[in-house]
Amino acid sequence: MSDNFKENDIKISKEQGVTYPRGFQASGVNCGIRLKRKDLALIYSEQIASAGAVYTKNLFKAAPLWVTEENLTRSGGKLQAVLVNSGIANACTGEKGLQDARETVHYVSQFLQIKPEYVAVTSTGKIGEFLPLAKIKSGVQQAVNELSISGGSEAAEAILTTDTRKKEIAVSFDLKGKEIRIGGMAKGSGMIHPNMATMLAFITTDLAIENTLLQKALSGVIGKTFNMISVDGDTSTNDMVLLLANGVAGNPKISVVDEDYDRFIYALKYVAEYLAKEIVRDGEGATKLIEVEVQHALSNSDAEKAAKAVIDSLLVKTAIFGHDPNWGRILAAVGYSGAYLEVAKVDLYLQEKIVAHGQPLPFSREIVRKYLEESEEIKIVIDLKVGPGKATAWGCDLGYGYIDINTKYS
Amino acid sequence: MSDNFKENDIKISKEQGVTYPRGFQASGVNCGIRLKRKDLALIYSEQIASAGAVYTKNLFKAAPLWVTEENLTRSGGKLQAVLVNSGIANACTGEKGLQDARETVHYVSQFLQIKPEYVAVTSTGKIGEFLPLAKIKSGVQQAVNELSISGGSEAAEAILTTDTRKKEIAVSFDLKGKEIRIGGMAKGSGMIHPNMATMLAFITTDLAIENTLLQKALSGVIGKTFNMISVDGDTSTNDMVLLLANGVAGNPKISVVDEDYDRFIYALKYVAEYLAKEIVRDGEGATKLIEVEVQHALSNSDAEKAAKAVIDSLLVKTAIFGHDPNWGRILAAVGYSGAYLEVAKVDLYLQEKIVAHGQPLPFSREIVRKYLEESEEIKIVIDLKVGPGKATAWGCDLGYGYIDINTKYS
Numbered sequence: 001m002s003d004n005f006k007e008n009d010i011k012i013s014k015e016q017g018v019t020y021p022r023g024f025q026a027s028g029v030n031c032g033i034r035l036k037r038k039d040l041a042l043i044y045s046e047q048i049a050s051a052g053a054v055y056t057k058n059l060f061k062a063a064p065l066w067v068t069e070e071n072l073t074r075s076g077g078k079l080q081a082v083l084v085n086s087g088i089a090n091a092c093t094g095e096k097g098l099q100d101a102r103e104t105v106h107y108v109s110q111f112l113q114i115k116p117e118y119v120a121v122t123s124t125g126k127i128g129e130f131l132p133l134a135k136i137k138s139g140v141q142q143a144v145n146e147l148s149i150s151g152g153s154e155a156a157e158a159i160l161t162t163d164t165r166k167k168e169i170a171v172s173f174d175l176k177g178k179e180i181r182i183g184g185m186a187k188g189s190g191m192i193h194p195n196m197a198t199m200l201a202f203i204t205t206d207l208a209i210e211n212t213l214l215q216k217a218l219s220g221v222i223g224k225t226f227n228m229i230s231v232d233g234d235t236s237t238n239d240m241v242l243l244l245a246n247g248v249a250g251n252p253k254i255s256v257v258d259e260d261y262d263r264f265i266y267a268l269k270y271v272a273e274y275l276a277k278e279i280v281r282d283g284e285g286a287t288k289l290i291e292v293e294v295q296h297a298l299s300n301s302d303a304e305k306a307a308k309a310v311i312d313s314l315l316v317k318t319a320i321f322g323h324d325p326n327w328g329r330i331l332a333a334v335g336y337s338g339a340y341l342e343v344a345k346v347d348l349y350l351q352e353k354i355v356a357h358g359q360p361l362p363f364s365r366e367i368v369r370k371y372l373e374e375s376e377e378i379k380i381v382i383d384l385k386v387g388p389g390k391a392t393a394w395g396c397d398l399g400y401g402y403i404d405i406n407t408k409y410s
Numbered sequence: 411m412s413d414n415f416k417e418n419d420i421k422i423s424k425e426q427g428v429t430y431p432r433g434f435q436a437s438g439v440n441c442g443i444r445l446k447r448k449d450l451a452l453i454y455s456e457q458i459a460s461a462g463a464v465y466t467k468n469l470f471k472a473a474p475l476w477v478t479e480e481n482l483t484r485s486g487g488k489l490q491a492v493l494v495n496s497g498i499a500n501a502c503t504g505e506k507g508l509q510d511a512r513e514t515v516h517y518v519s520q521f522l523q524i525k526p527e528y529v530a531v532t533s534t535g536k537i538g539e540f541l542p543l544a545k546i547k548s549g550v551q552q553a554v555n556e557l558s559i560s561g562g563s564e565a566a567e568a569i570l571t572t573d574t575r576k577k578e579i580a581v582s583f584d585l586k587g588k589e590i591r592i593g594g595m596a597k598g599s600g601m602i603h604p605n606m607a608t609m610l611a612f613i614t615t616d617l618a619i620e621n622t623l624l625q626k627a628l629s630g631v632i633g634k635t636f637n638m639i640s641v642d643g644d645t646s647t648n649d650m651v652l653l654l655a656n657g658v659a660g661n662p663k664i665s666v667v668d669e670d671y672d673r674f675i676y677a678l679k680y681v682a683e684y685l686a687k688e689i690v691r692d693g694e695g696a697t698k699l700i701e702v703e704v705q706h707a708l709s710n711s712d713a714e715k716a717a718k719a720v721i722d723s724l725l726v727k728t729a730i731f732g733h734d735p736n737w738g739r740i741l742a743a744v745g746y747s748g749a750y751l752e753v754a755k756v757d758l759y760l761q762e763k764i765v766a767h768g769q770p771l772p773f774s775r776e777i778v779r780k781y782l783e784e785s786e787e788i789k790i791v792i793d794l795k796v797g798p799g800k801a802t803a804w805g806c807d808l809g810y811g812y813i814d815i816n817t818k819y820s
Contacts, residue, residue, distance in 0.1 A: 060753055060768070092741060093753070094769040128740030128770040210739040227710070232724040237744040243489035314724070315816060322817025328537030329644070331502060335470035336645040343470055344504070352602040358470070359504040399817065403810055406725060407732025 008175055010267050016170030017134050017152035018043055020183035021206035023248035025400055027146035028158030031139025033087035033125070033132060038158035040136065042108070042143040043082040043202060048118060049246035050211045051079035052218035054226075056239035063090045063097035065240055067105060068120040070174020071220050075117035077211040079244055082202060083143075085136060085161045086187075087125040091237040107140040118194050122240050124161055124200055126188065156185040159200055162405060163187050163247045164282055167278040173267050175260055178251040184271045186233065188279035201226065201241045201275050207264060209254040210249035218243045225272035228304070228393040230311050231283035232402070243268075280394050289394060290320060292380045294339075297389030302339040304391040306382060309337030311395035321399035325368035327354045334382055349381040419583055420677050426580030427562035430593035435659035437451040438568030441549025443497035443535070443542060448568035450546065452553040453492040453519070453612060458528060459656035460621045461489035462628035463638075466649035473500045474651055475613060477515060478530040485527035487621040489654055492554075494569045495537040495546060496597075501647040510541045517550040526548055532650050534571055534597065534610055542793035566595040569610055571588050572815060573597050577688040583677050588661040590617050594681045598641065598689035608631060611636065611651045611685050615672060618657035626667075627675055628653045632717035634681035636805040638714070638728035640721050641693035641813070653678075672756055690804050694813020699787045699804060700730060704749075707799035712749040714801040719747030721805035730788055731809035735778035737764045744792055750792050759791040 023046045035131050053072055055065045072079070083104060090097050101121055107115040123131070146154075146200045156166040170183040186201035209217070224242055247253065254260050281289045292310045297303035310316055313333040319326040327348055334341065348355035351371040352363045370379060380399075425722055429436045433456045443449045463482055465475045482489070493514060500507050511531055519526040533541070556564075568578040580593040596611035621629070632758045657663065664670050702720045707713035720726055723743040729736040737758055744751065758765035761781040762773045782788060788807075 058742060058745040059751055060741050088551060089738075092738060092753075092765070092768075093770060127742070234723055234725050234742065235510055237738075237742050237745060314812075315644050318813055318816035321813070324817065328499075328502060328647075331470055332468060332644065332647050334536070337470040341469055343502075355502070356503070359502060398813070400810060400813055402724075403728055403731070403808070403813060406728035407734065407809065 006132040007270070010171045010270060011173070013170045014168065016183055017156050017168035017185045018183045018202055018204045019152035020170035020203050021150050021181040021204045022173045023047055023206055023246045023249070024204045025147040025149050026151035027143045027148065027153040028151065028154030029139055029142045029146060031142070032052055032135040033085060038154065040143055041084040041155035041158035042140070042147065043155060043204065044112065045080050045146050045244055045246045047246045047248060048080050049077050049244040050214045051077055052215040054218060054222050054241045055263045056236055058235050060092060060237045062123060062238045063093055063267045063287055064101040064121040064123050065238065066098060067101040068122065071105065071117045071119060073384065077150040077215070078118060079120050080114045080118035081112055082120045082242055083110050083140065085123050085131070085201065086159055086161050088123060088129045088131055089125045089127050089238050090123040090131050090349060093128065093130055096130060101132060103133055104131065104136055106229045107137050111141055111144040116401040121243055122200060122238065124159065124238055127237065152183060152185065159185065159187045161187060162284065163282055165282060167275055167282070169271050169274045171267050173263060175251045177264060178249050180249050180251060180264070181205060182267055182271050184275050186275040186279055188282050199226065199236060199239045199279060203243045203268070203271060205255070206247065206249040207245050208249065208251050209245050209264065210323040213254060213261065214243060214245050215400065217268055221265065221269045221272045225269060225276040228307070229280045230308065230395045231280060261319055280396045283396035284405045285399055286396030287399065288320060288397045289377045290380065290396060291377060291392060292382070293384045293391050293392045293396045295381065296385045296387060298340045299389040300388040301389070304393070306334045306337045306339040306384070307391045307393035309333045310380060311393045314398065317398035320372060321397040323369050323372040325350060325365055325372065327360070330380060331355065339384070340386060342386060346383040347385070417680070418422050420581045420680060420687070421583070423580045424578065425504050426593055427566050427578035427595045428593045429559050429562035429755040430580035431614045433457055433616055433656045435557040435559050435774055436565040437556035437558065438561065438564030439549055439551045439552045439556060441552070442545040443453055443495060447584040447705070448564065449496045449554055450549040451568035451741045452550070452557065453565060453614065454522065454557050455490050455654055455656045457656045458488050458490050459654040460619060460624045462625040462653040464628060465649045466646055468503060468645050470645045470647045472533060472648045472656050473503055473591040474511040474531040474533045475648065476508060478532065481515065481529060487625070488528060489530050490524045490528035491518050491522055492530045492652060493550065494610065495533050495541070496569055498533060498539045498541055498573050499537050500533040500541050501534045501537045503538065503540055506540060510543060513543055514541065514546055514550070516583045517547050519527045521554040523810050530652055531662035532610060532648065534569065534648055537647065554617040562593060562595065569595065569597045571597065572694065573692055576694060577679050577685055577692070580683045581677050581681055583673060584675060584751045585661045588659050590659050590661060590674070591615060592677055592681050594685050596685040596689055609636065609646060609649045609689060613653045613678070613681055615655045616657065616659040616756045617655050617664070618659065618661050618673055619655050619674065623664060623667070623671060624653060627678055631675065631679045631682045633714070635679060635686040638717070638801065639686045639690045640718065640805045641690060668775060678803070687804050693806035694815045695809055696806030697809065698730060698807045698808060700790065701787060701802060701804055702790045703802045705791065705793045705800050706797060708797040709799040710752045710801055711797040711799070716744045716747045716794070717801045717803035719743045720790060721803045724808065727805065727808035730782060733779050733782040733809040735760060735775055735782065740790060741765065749794070750796060752796060755795040757793040759796070
């Protein structure tokens with residue numbers, strides 16, 4: 001990574017999304033799966049775009065993810081359209097679910113007059129129910145008619161389930177005199193929901209870049225962003241992140257890992273991290289974003305384990321919801337995370353330095369409690385002092401709202 | 411395991427505990443760590459007993475566990491007394507914590523006039539606070555004075571933290587004409603509590619058995635009982651299970667794995683499983699016990715992974731709290747558990763058969779909802795149909811009570 005390229009070098013807009021990069025159009029409509037809210041989103045690239053994709057690791061991976069993977073293999077990693085429906089997940093639906101997903105590909109292919117292998121489809125909603133094909137067919141027709149270069153926001157709305165707000169971001173940066181744009185949208189808001197599912201994110205860019213490098217960029221960035229967040233520790237059957245690059249910016253095509261690639265990674269990570277944090281900030285019943293930074297672990301992988309254990313700990317999440325400076329719970333989570341540590345070296349910071357060398361320091365409970373009560377972002381730093389590894393993870397607190405949402409569904 | 415030996419062959423008493431086996435005395439007193447409730451328990455074996463021990467795997471293992479391990483090494487696996495205090499965990503207390511734990515060993519050794527290496531000590535309560543040694547010293551004196559063969563129940567009371575009730579069990583069975591007795595007590599009630607910690611269990615028996623076999627028996631049984639429960643997925647710094655066998659029953663000493671050993675294992679497993687289930691039944695805010703049985707996994711270890719993932723899933727726990735027959739959440743947890751499975755083979759039973767070959771069957775939501783509402787024990791069976799592996803795990807539902815207990819502490 002070039003040391004000269006910093007956050008100052010990218011321009012950020014929180015009012016733009018997937019249609020900010022040139023050559024992309026989008027729309028969001030209601031096709032009748034849900035009562036009134038938009039439930040069908042379409043993203044369209046005027047040019048055939050290179051695509052990277054990352055899917056859930058859940059073995060009950062939903063039908064549309066299988067079909068998308070199939071199409072990407074057939075097209076050699078190219079895409080021109082992405083269809084997303086909310087309300088029904090098309091997961092645990094067997095052979096018929098696969099056929100239905102292929103049928104929705106067919107609608108998009110037909111109305112946009114593009115090859116079916118250039119179409120990605122995905123779904124979020126109830127597990128074990130079948131897609132209403134007739135509704136989706138007329139919905140796709142309408143979505144195609146309404147495609148526009150200002151439609152990103154409508155699409156961002158149509159992919160939501162119990163999310164309380166849209167999650168969009170757009171950035172631009174300079175690459176050898178060309179302006180490169182990246183836009184993204186995502187939905188949360190639990191990893192799985194009351195029969196609803198899924199974390200979804202869609203990122204577009206007008207960068208010119210080779211397919212294999214695009215996939216490498218996406219996989220690398222996801223490991224440090226979307227894979228470092230947790231609302232409830234449950235991994236959905238429908239999780240998917242898609243990245244489309246259509247080359248319209250006209251930069252010399254990136255084909256090796258060089259400074260241009262690093263600049264793109266920097267901007268892409270900014271977009272992915274922003275969307276990932278937006279998802280946990282809007283987690284079910286969440287009142288606070290929690291950021292856990294682990295320093296000087298034996299390895300990055302150890303640091304990730306420790307940071308994720310803290311983020312996933314119910315006891316840490318409920319303590320923060322209750323504004324309780326309960327540092328023992330944080331250390332206990334690090335202790336069972338599987339990360340190597342030496343008790344007598346561990347330092348812990350929560351507003352103040354609270355633990356030094358594995359033992360508590362005198363600290364003002366009142367100051368820390370006030371911080372937990374008044375700050376919307378809680379930062380926890382754990383210094384293991386055993387190596388060069390580091391990682392940051394993001395989560396949210398857990399309180400009555402989560403129980404409300406997840407028990408009162410039926 | 412002898413097929414002839416069944417639950418009918420063991421006699422069960424839920425009103426007895428660790429002093430049911432002959433040669434054991436116990437007491438429980440208030441020494442002033444807590445305001446009024448008993449906070450100091452002592453178990454005493456009139457004979458030097460063989461001992462097995464299993465400790466937490468949390469790297470922030472508390473001081474008394476280190477000292478107990480030290481003593482057991484020094485004594486060659488023999489014990490005569492166990493001291494337990496509640497209220498303060500003596501965890502994250504550094505070198506002073508170790509010295510304090512050794513000092514409490516000294517009190518027990520002094521007042522009982524036994525060698526210090528025959529003393530085990532353990533603590534449960536707040537992390538990061540030091541033991542009040544003067545109070546414990548006079549408490550040990552009082553506990554020694556009050557030792558009696560009917561004191562098991564007082565001891566079972568003194569080890570509780572936020573548990574709502576005592577957890578005791580006693581069984582007896584015949585071994586070559588000798589009556590063998592086993593007694594046990596435990597405390598929960600979250601794996602970690604509002605600054606409180608820990609799952610503790612103490613089991614006594616008058617069986618004669620060699621040390622190495624005793625440890626083998628304990629480790630094997632714990633893997634299928636205490637290690638298969640979860641309240642909140644957090645592993646405490648102070649977890650410990652101790653098993654003392656004093657040989658007073660006069661059976662021919664068990665020195666090989668034979669039918670006698672199998673009978674003992676059967677009875678010991680009964681005691682351990684009973685205590686383990688009592689702990690989750692009394693889990694923080696729990697209204698139901700959930701039993702998850704996984705059948706025909708590739709291996710036992712795969713079955714354990716799958717069963718534990720379901721038990722640990724926040725979404726499953728909240729669905730059951732809300733009486734919601736939300737089978738998709740159960741399958742999703744199995745899907746991310748890491749256990750090998752073939753989607754098209756998976757069956758799921760929840761009162762009725764709900765999923766066959768990975769796809770939903772039509773079922774009466776009303777009947778299943780009624781079952782979830784009215785039954786105090788919810789049984790979930792998952793049949794993976796890929797091998798001979800099986801496992802059972804126990805957990806509890808999660809609702810407002812858990813949030814109450816864990817946020818309103820301070």
